[in-house]
Amino acid sequence: MSGETFDVLIIGGGIVGAACALxxxxxGLKVCVCEKGxxxxxxxxxxxxxxxxxxxxxxxxxxxxxxxxxxxxxxDSLPVSAEYQVSGTxxxxxxxEEMAEVGRKRSFYESRNVRVEVxxxxxxSEAEPHLRSGLAGGLLVPDDAVVYSPVVAKFLIDRAxxxxxxxxxxxxxxxxxxxxxxxxxxxxVSAGVVxxxxxxxxxxxxxxxxxxxxxxxxxxxxxxxxxxxxxLIELGYLKNAHAVTSDSVAFNVQPRQTGQVLIGSSRQFGVxxxxxxxxxxxxxxxxxxxxxPDLTGLKIIRTWTGFRAATPDSLPLIGPVxxxxxxxxxxxxxxxxGITTSLGTAELLVDQILGRQSQIPTAPYFPDRSLREDxxxx
Amino acid sequence: MAEKVTILIDGTVHEVECGxxxxxxxxxxxxxxFRRSVTGAGRGPLCGMGICYECRVxxxxxxxxxxxxxxxxxxxxxxxxx
Ligand SMILES: Cc1cc2nc3c(=O)[nH]c(=O)nc-3n(C[C@H](O)[C@H](O)[C@H](O)COP(=O)(O)OP(=O)(O)OC[C@H]3O[C@@H](n4cnc5c(N)ncnc54)[C@H](O)[C@@H]3O)c2cc1C
Ligand code: FES
Numbered sequence: 326m327s328g329e330t331f332d333v334l335i336i337g338g339g340i341v342g343a344a345c346a347l348x349x350x351x352x353g354l355k356v357c358v359c360e361k362g363x364x365x366x367x368x369x370x371x372x373x374x375x376x377x378x379x380x381x382x383x384x385x386x387x388x389x390x391x392x393x394x395x396x397x398x399x400x401d402s403l404p405v406s407a408e409y410q411v412s413g414t415x416x417x418x419x420x421x422e423e424m425a426e427v428g429r430k431r432s433f434y435e436s437r438n439v440r441v442e443v444x445x446x447x448x449x450s451e452a453e454p455h456l457r458s459g460l461a462g463g464l465l466v467p468d469d470a471v472v473y474s475p476v477v478a479k480f481l482i483d484r485a486x487x488x489x490x491x492x493x494x495x496x497x498x499x500x501x502x503x504x505x506x507x508x509x510x511x512x513x514v515s516a517g518v519v520x521x522x523x524x525x526x527x528x529x530x531x532x533x534x535x536x537x538x539x540x541x542x543x544x545x546x547x548x549x550x551x552x553x554x555x556x557l558i559e560l561g562y563l564k565n566a567h568a569v570t571s572d573s574v575a576f577n578v579q580p581r582q583t584g585q586v587l588i589g590s591s592r593q594f595g596v597x598x599x600x601x602x603x604x605x606x607x608x609x610x611x612x613x614x615x616x617x618p619d620l621t622g623l624k625i626i627r628t629w630t631g632f633r634a635a636t637p638d639s640l641p642l643i644g645p646v647x648x649x650x651x652x653x654x655x656x657x658x659x660x661x662x663g664i665t666t667s668l669g670t671a672e673l674l675v676d677q678i679l680g681r682q683s684q685i686p687t688a689p690y691f692p693d694r695s696l697r698e699d700x701x702x703x
Numbered sequence: 704m705a706e707k708v709t710i711l712i713d714g715t716v717h718e719v720e721c722g723x724x725x726x727x728x729x730x731x732x733x734x735x736x737f738r739r740s741v742t743g744a745g746r747g748p749l750c751g752m753g754i755c756y757e758c759r760v761x762x763x764x765x766x767x768x769x770x771x772x773x774x775x776x777x778x779x780x781x782x783x784x785x
Contacts, residue, residue, distance in 0.1 A: 549766055
């Protein structure tokens with residue numbers, strides 16, 4: 326492999342790298358993807374796979390809603406095992422304050438042509454009979470979906486592969502520079518464009534980028550078909566998620582096509598150990614039970630953790646960064662939305678590489694928007 | 704002679720000896736398919752001691768109960784995937 330030259334070399338075979346590879350090869354570029362382990366086995370295998378339109382900033386809305394459109398375009402060609410399901414998001418309001426947030430969200434979405442429906446307490450309990458009584462209401466976003474992301478990552482890579490992209494699996498990159506990469510086995514690959522798509526590992530290859538690991542816990546139950554019908558999220562979630570300094574948990578429950586119930590999630594900075602932390606898991610499950618007391622009758626069969634790649638402004642880093650001897654490209658920092666935004670990210674990245682006009686403004690995701698430290702390759 | 708209790712297996716009445724586990728009662732009723740896996744494969748008791756989870760059935764509305772650990776009680780309703 327040493328000596329071979331590509332137009333685009335993508336480091337990282339998570340859903341982001343996989344989506345970028347397919348988009349690049351489809352645009353006529355000669356592509357190589359390198360993955361140190363197995364395709365989709367990083368954060369992509371850990372996440373919940375909720376495909377959600379977000380309203381916390383214009384830029385987050387633009388990227389998530391464009392991505393949801395791309396997911397809808399892709400849906401028909403996905404294999405059944407990708408478990409793509411338009412289950413909708415139901416944002417759950419516990420009190421008047423959270424219902425004010427429901428009202429704000431509703432006008433935000435409606436003015437941008439996203440279908441929503443406000444539910445009163447009775448409609449909420451009809452939609453989700455296992456939610457506790459006494460909740461204030463909710464906002465249903467019916468076109469949001471869920472997917473089983475590692476299968477999608479594999480599907481995207483296989484498609485890229487079929488279209489001519491070269492895949493190197495089980496090879497670890499030890500250093501990248503603007504014209505290629507060095508592997509731990511001493512081999513090199515040269516490319517005109519080198520993309521760091523290694524998610525929470527990305528600062529290891531591009532020191533100085535503002536990406537921090539943010540740990541999350543998840544639990545999944547045995548099969549209880551019909552127990553939950555929509556992806557449910559508490560509205561206190563946003564307050565919690567924005568507190569970047571302290572640990573938090575949120576009620577976040579998802580129906581899987583198998584009838585399993587996926588229960589999330591926790592957020593922690595400053596922890597590198599992937600081990601389950603019993604107090605965090607307990608706190609997360611207690612939060613879930615506060616909203617859905619009947620969860621106590623369900624059997625959990627597996628618990629695990631994953632790491633999100635968080636940025637200070639919660640937006641991903643998509644585009645080039647200037648280093649001493651050229652430019653490196655980033656597609657990282659997707660935090661808790663990288664399954665959703667993988668498809669939009671790929672489009673934005675390849676548009677920039679080819680100098681094409683994008684469907685949405687690219688500037689909010691430029692990596693240098695928030696660079697405080699020197700970027701250098703290492 | 705041991706005391707008898709009556710249970711329902713998939714809606715059919717069965718009389719079993721008191722102390723019989725649900726797993727044994729279902730097997731004695733001539734059924735070996737207790738549940739189906741995610742891919743639809745038939746499954747039944749393997750370890751008989753609560754470890755393998757292969758013998759799960761619905762007992763009195765509780766899904767995924769390990770039938771090898773539960774003694775039959777009078778009036779119990781058992782549902783299999785068979
Ligand atoms: C608990 C939790 C819940 C989540 N829920 C959701 C959700 O509901 N919806 C949503 O949209 N997102 C969700 N996310 C976020 C989502 O999982 C991530 O944003 C997304 O998977 C990021 O994909 P990625 O390809 O950037 O990273 P990864 O999947 O981590 O891929 C990076 C890849 O790079 C490889 N790599 C690293 N270093 C090297 C190297 N030196 N050489 C070669 N290869 C290397 C790794 O092995 C890995 O496969 C969640 C995340 C967590 C942790
Ligand atoms: S037979 Fe193994 S758990 Fe019941």
